[in-house]
Amino acid sequence: MPALARHWIVDLLRLTGRARLAERAELCASEVVTNAVLHTESPVITVEVSLSTEGVSVCVHDGAPGRAPQVRPAWADPTSLTRTGRGLGLVGAYADLFGATCDETSKTVWFVLFDDPTAG
Template sequence: MVRTTVSPPWTYTIQLPQDPRAPGVARATLRNVLRVHGMSELTENAELLASELVTNAYQHSSGPFSLRMRDAGRSRIRLGVRDTEPHIPAPFRWSAHAPQELAERGRGLYLVTLYAESWGAYPMRGGLPGQGGKLLWVECTAEPDCQRRDLS
């Protein structure tokens, strides 16, 4: 008799401070989580997505933020970044439109909408003043969504 072991779903959350090194720490942690769960094929795409989301939180919020990594089944991972800024950025409020050619902002999150399998945002409401913020999330696979669509 051959036994197959099915790994139960897993979730990891890491709290990150308002520190310029936070995106690098998030990428290293994500890379290790994917490796130990046998999902290394997701690393390149997942790192790009997490890096953009964490960098956005670092640049546009004033407090700490967190990265949540969750097994989404079928060789997929769901990444979520929660921060203290309640404003949901443009690419997550409506369908993704390319930023203007010379735009200095908006390119990173636009890339997220192209490379993610699915994506979205939720406002977070807290009970005390100053709590709340938002959660930006993405799901990804080893093959970025932009490689599956015709972008011409």
């Protein structure tokens, strides 16, 4: 599923003249969708993409309520035995905005990329 979401978002950005956002969107989408697949038991994961004149926003919804995912630094101790848990740190480094919302029935992790990186 992460590969499908990545390719769909990249194709959409290229087809709508936003290819300059494709590389960052691909990385961020891969991390967010992978987290939903690996860290939830949700039977349904939904990816929503919104295009605007300012850029693109991507929301990944899952059916796993609870606390927001923990963000760890993307560039943590290289000698650490833990090789996972840094994905949202990468999203934080590459997205212009990102966050998560949770309620009783679901969780949404989202990110925004601006055409103009000084916006926001």
